[in-house]
Amino acid sequence: MNKKWIKLVSVLVLGTVLFLGAQHLLRPKGIEGDKSITLIIEHETIGQTLNVNTNALTLGELFEELHEAEKLSITFSGAKTDPFGRGLQGINTVITENMATGPEWWGWESSNNTQCVKDGYCLGVDYQTLEDGNIFTFSYKGFE
Amino acid sequence: MNKLRGWILISFLSVGLLVAQFALASLPNVELVSLLFILYSLFLPLSSTLIVSLLFTLLQMLLWGMGDWVIGYMWIWPVWVILIYLFKPLNKKNPERWALLSGIWGLFFGFLFSVHHGVLYGFSTMIAYYIRGISFDIIHAVSNYILTSLAFTPLANVICRLARQYQGELYESHD
Numbered sequence: 001m002n003k004k005w006i007k008l009v010s011v012l013v014l015g016t017v018l019f020l021g022a023q024h025l026l027r028p029k030g031i032e033g034d035k036s037i038t039l040i041i042e043h044e045t046i047g048q049t050l051n052v053n054t055n056a057l058t059l060g061e062l063f064e065e066l067h068e069a070e071k072l073s074i075t076f077s078g079a080k081t082d083p084f085g086r087g088l089q090g091i092n093t094v095i096t097e098n099m100a101t102g103p104e105w106w107g108w109e110s111s112n113n114t115q116c117v118k119d120g121y122c123l124g125v126d127y128q129t130l131e132d133g134n135i136f137t138f139s140y141k142g143f144e
Numbered sequence: 145m146n147k148l149r150g151w152i153l154i155s156f157l158s159v160g161l162l163v164a165q166f167a168l169a170s171l172p173n174v175e176l177v178s179l180l181f182i183l184y185s186l187f188l189p190l191s192s193t194l195i196v197s198l199l200f201t202l203l204q205m206l207l208w209g210m211g212d213w214v215i216g217y218m219w220i221w222p223v224w225v226i227l228i229y230l231f232k233p234l235n236k237k238n239p240e241r242w243a244l245l246s247g248i249w250g251l252f253f254g255f256l257f258s259v260h261h262g263v264l265y266g267f268s269t270m271i272a273y274y275i276r277g278i279s280f281d282i283i284h285a286v287s288n289y290i291l292t293s294l295a296f297t298p299l300a301n302v303i304c305r306l307a308r309q310y311q312g313e314l315y316e317s318h319d
Contacts, residue, residue, distance in 0.1 A: 008290055011247075015286030022279035084172065100169070119272035120265050142209075 028115065028129045030057025035132040037062060042139040046092045059108075059136065060086060060125035076125075085126025094140055103142045110136045153310065154192055157184055158199035165204065173284040178224065178246050179292050183299055185228045186237070187307035193229075197221040216260040223256065224249055239296040247289030254281035 032055070039050045039062075050071065056062040060080070066072040075090030077099045088106045089096050096105050110116040113134045115123065122128050122136070157180075164176040177200070184193050201217040227249065235241040254277040262270025 004293070008293055011286055011289055015282055019279050019282045019286075022282060026275060026278060118268055119276075120269040123276075 028123070028127055030061075030129040031131055032057070033132075035130050035134070037130055037133075038135040040135065040137040041091060042137060043091075043094055046094055054130070056130060058126055059128040059130065062130065063088070063125060080126050085124040088125050091138065091140075104140055105142070106138055106140050108136050108138045110134055149310070150192065153188075154195055154199065157188075157196050158203055161196065161200040162203045162207065165200075166207070171287075173250070173280045174287040174291075175284075176291060176295075177221075178249055178288050179295060179299070181221070181225055182228055182242050182246065182292070182296070183303045185225070185232055186300060186304055187311065190225070190229045193225045194222050197225050212260075212264055213257075215264075216257055220253065220256045220260070224253075237297075237300060239293055242296050243289045243292035246292040247285045250284035250286070250288035251281050253284055254278070 035054055035056075037052050037054055039052070041048050041050075050066070052062070052066065052071075054062050054065060056065055060076075063072070063074045063076075067074040073090075073092045074088070075095050077087040077089040078085070080086055087099050088108075089099055091106060094106075096102060099105070108122055108128075110122055113122065113128075113131060113136070115129065161177050161180055164180055168174050168176060181193065181197065184196060188196070198218065198221075201214060201221060204217065205214045227245070231241075231245055235245065255274060258270045258274035258277065261273045
């Protein structure tokens with residue numbers, strides 16, 4: 001292996017280590033324990049409000065619980081290990097066929113989740129941590 | 145080169161950026177756009193490359209729709225173009241130097257975008273956006289460095305030969 005390739009592989013290895021380290025250190029830590037969470041789904045056909053008690057640390061884990069309990073049918077895109085975590089592709093029958101082109105996607109906001117309020121936006125489902133009393137509102141729309 | 149041929153070239157180069165961006169859109173923060181701007185600088189004057197960067201952003205807006213990122217791209221890519229022309233006399237056609245600059249730019253890109261978010265949404269959003277994006281800035285920096293190291297020389301040879309044929313002059317004339 002010549003010098004150039006050794007340098008490139010070294011940069012790649014260093015970058016991977018730094019990336020994984022940063023991902024680990026900066027990933028929001030969830031709060032353990034029982035939490036009461038309200039999910040408001042705004043949609044003309046599947047709209048509903050769910051009040052749930054959960055030990056889930058993230059919105060993604062909560063959706064897994066609700067899916068298993070058959071309270072909601074959740075479709076994810078991608079994998080937990082993806083750089084942005086999984087995407088929320090569908091709730092019940094309202095599913096985005098192509099996550100790249102939409103034209104509509106599920107989005108969410110919260111007026112009382114500390115991180116959402118502080119940052120001005122909520123994170124992806126696998127990064128969005130939950131706090132007792134949080135209310136999340138989900139809506140299905142395109143970017144305008 | 146006459147004006148019409150110049151505008152045709154600028155249009156094609158803008159579309160070339162869009163195609164390169166779209167082709168790698170599924171890989172977070174891995175892009176060829178930074179490298180292509182360097183290559184364009186080898187045969188285009190600064191003003192033309194700046195126009196290419198603005199057209200590229202407009203084309204992206206047509207493809208992906210309007211968003212706050214459009215305003216960001218409108219000034220962040222021109223900043224990169226200006227940096228390239230500032231470093232051009234120093235870097236010449238040295239792939240190592242361009243790879244290093246491109247890597248640093250990858251790391252800096254997220255910071256500039258967080259400044260953009262700070263101006264639009266406030267200081268706390270800027271800090272949050274920057275911290276959450278650090279890991280992706282690392283991907284951006286490493287991928288820029290590797291892609292530029294590997295692809296600069298072969299692409300520069302091809303693009304300069306094509307430019308010479310099209311423009312009928314040496315690319316060095318814009319140094």
